[in-house]
Amino acid sequence: MDNKKYLYGASGHCKVIIDILKSNNYTVEAVFDDAPSADYLLGIPVVSTKNSIDFSKKKMLISIGDNAIRKKIAEALGTAFYSALHPKAILSQYASIDVGCVIMAGAVLNAESHIGKHCIINTGAVVEHDCLIADYVHLSPNVSLAGNVSVGQGSHIGIGATVIQGIKIGKWSVIGAGAVIIKDVPDYAVVVGNPGKIIKFNIK
Incomplete structure (x- = not known):
């Protein structure tokens, strides 16, 4: 399992989570997003999910505030999750x-x-x-x-x-x-x- 930290959803909520992770001295490798509006978010690369990505080996945190969307993505990813x-x-x-x-x-x-x-x-x-x-x-x-x-x-x-x-x-x-x-x-x-x-x- 990849021990690096990844996020899903390049939103305003994601910015707060990045700040939390950095406050704990974690490094965020990338933010995945279905429709990226920028290449970086607070200096973190934003990667389109349209690319071929193997999520199964990545430790993820879903950085989306909408509860129903967060549930849908969590059930679909099939990966390990961490908390911030x-x-x-x-x-x-x-x-x-x-x-x-x-x-x-x-x-x-x-x-x-x-x-x-x-x-x-x-x-x-x-x-x-x-x-x-x-x-x-x-x-x-x-x-x-x-x-x-x-x-x-x-x-x-x-x-x-x-x-x-x-x-x-x-x-x-x-x-x-x-x-x-x-x-x-x-x-x-x-x-x-x-x-x-x-x-x-x-x-x-």
């Missing part, structure tokens, strides 16, 4: 993080919080004790989850949203920016406001 943890994130020794995750600067994972595969815990997000975060979730900057919250697969919680203790958020739901969640959220629901109210369902 910012040195200024605060991680309990009793927390767990699965493969393919990005934990950004100022994020806090407290005791017995469990993060699934290919999740994004964005800048300054707080995940309190005993929270369960399923695969492909994105917690935006400054999200706050109180203790014992569960978030289902593929859900996206918007910037600055707050979730009180013990809440269950279903899969592939969307919580709007600044929302305050005081009741359980069903699968595929879109919730906004304070207190949070369902405005529609995104059925997949």
Whole structure:
């Protein structure tokens, strides 16, 4: 297995991940992208996936913010994945993080919080004790989850949203920016406001 670091998706989100990796003194060999708009991103070569590439021997991290696209690519690549943890994130020794995750600067994972595969815990997000975060979730900057919250697969919680203790958020739901969640959220629901109210369902 190639121990060099590679990324998939030359986006703004990718720039943050490159910075995290460099903060950990890792070298990023290349960024792969389906439709490159430039040859380099922060000095890292961007390589079109239209080229013949053997991903099976590369350690990858998917640098795409969209949860559904990240899931599709992760399932298609058939390779080993690594995670990127910012040195200024605060991680309990009793927390767990699965493969393919990005934990950004100022994020806090407290005791017995469990993060699934290919999740994004964005800048300054707080995940309190005993929270369960399923695969492909994105917690935006400054999200706050109180203790014992569960978030289902593929859900996206918007910037600055707050979730009180013990809440269950279903899969592939969307919580709007600044929302305050005081009741359980069903699968595929879109919730906004304070207190949070369902405005529609995104059925997949």
